[in-house]
Amino acid sequence: MFDILVISKLTKIYGTKVKTKALDNISLTVKQGELIAITGESGCGKTTLLNLIAGLDYPTSGIIKIDGIETTKLNDQELAILRSNKIGIVFQFFNLFPILTATENIELAMMIAKKSEDSQQKRAMELLKMMGLANKAKSKPNELSGGEQQRVAIARALANDTKLILMDEPTGNLDSKTSQDIMKYIKNLNKDGKTIIIATHDQTLAKFADRIIIMKDGKIKK
Secondary structure, eight states: OOEEEEEEEEEEEEOSSSOEEEEEEEEEEEETTOEEEEEOSTTSSHHHHHHHHTTSSOOSEEEEEETTEEGGGOOHHHHHHHHHHHEEEEOTTOOOOTTSOHHHHHHHHHHHTTOOHHHHHHHHHHHHHHTTOGGGTTOOGGGSOHHHHHHHHHHHHHTTOOSEEEEESTTTTSOHHHHHHHHHHHHHHHHTTOEEEEEOSOHHHHTTSSEEEEEETTEEOO
16 A cells, blocks of 8 residues: 655754754654544644644654655745645634635635636535535634534545645544544545544544554654
8 A cells, every 4th residue: 555644753843042842753654545643642742743744844854755745845835736736634723714604715725726716616515515514605614613614624625635634633622422523524534535644632533543643752652
């Protein structure tokens, strides 16, 4: 099976005078189609690792390869293009634009990828239907429940049909019933062939994964 993500000796240090080592010489390989859960206490480096994989930050040292592309050699513009084509991101706090409708939030991801307007609208509606939100297409985030906002965020991450989906605490701000629903959506996406990496405190969600990676003090413990 193809290695969609290869991380080698990845280190991230913040600060100049007072240095904080957020990640310490991490190596990790993820195969296409895997569902991976990264767990650990707050401050262990989970979110930092996801941000580096997503190209939202640069490592101090080390190598990241996504779908064979060494992302640590790319500039900001090249990383933005790579994100549009290769990576879907679901943030902990949804990160939906409050002035945009559910449909428009999803279309925005495709607009950045320069998809045609017709294909944007068609794909957005397909995803909203898949998420059970067809009747919320014109609703803005403040008119949606937390679970509905998270489903829109997941739909946005799927908009460009990327191979890799990164999720930072996707159930962190949801009640237990809604969390269970989101877990089912995530598992179904994985069954459809998506490679998914989740950073989570939620042990119930972690148990859905093919593999659990435990982090502590910026290192992979297990």
